[in-house]
Amino acid sequence: MKSSNFLKYTALLVFAIAIGFFAYMVNASKALSYLSHDPKACINCHVMNTQYATWQHSSHARDVGCIDCHLPRDNMVNKYIAKARDGYNHSVAFTFNTYKNAIKISDDGAKRVQENCISCHASLTSQMVKNADANHNYDDPSVATGRRCWECHKGVPHGKVRGLTTTPNNLGVKEVQ
Known part of the structure; x- marks a missing residue:
């Protein structure tokens, strides 16, 4: 007993x-x-500090957060499946320190970002398709370049990293208010 x-x-x-x-x-x-929708969640891991800092100084920082570009926008189920999958992959990479010095977006993530660029900028992209040139015709496979929006417009969401002082938090850079 x-x-x-x-x-x-x-x-x-x-x-x-x-x-x-x-x-x-x-x-x-x-x-x-x-x-949450708060972009600061993306800098819980120090690996993302430069991406956060460059986004913070971009025109997108006023109205667009990380998940607006990096997660599917078609429905909540796909959004949270992608969020869980990415979160798992990020936590494993962070825990086992397998991140490379230069972070590279996954193929699936790149596809989502491209779809979101076109979706958010639909009126702009439809005008570009009407006045199609070799760089902006998304519908005609005979002239499509296979380029992604950020290959030419890289400085918009994430500008150039000029050094470690561009990172927030531990390196003394203050938040942009």
Whole structure:
């Protein structure tokens, strides 16, 4: 009887410690911030500081956040599936320190960004298609270049990184207000 109570209390204690550890990890990793629309969630990992800093100084920073470009916009299910998949891949890469010095967008992520560029700038892109040239004809495969919007317009969402002082937080750069 006493060993049965001991096992119950031990199991309860182990369970409580596990719950406490889980709550600590959720808090320490700012896990709930990833459910928000706030671009600061993207700099929870120091790896993304330069992307955040360059976006912050772009024209997109006024109205467009990270997820507006980098996640699907067709429906909530696809958005959260992509968010979960990207979050998992990012957390594994960050945990095991497998990020490269220059972060490269995945093929799936590049496809989403391209679709979102065209979607957000629909009136502009439709005008470009009407006045089609070799660089802006999205519909005619005979003249399509296969280029993505940011290959020419890279400085718009993420400008040039000039050095480590362009990163916020730990390097003394203040937030743009």
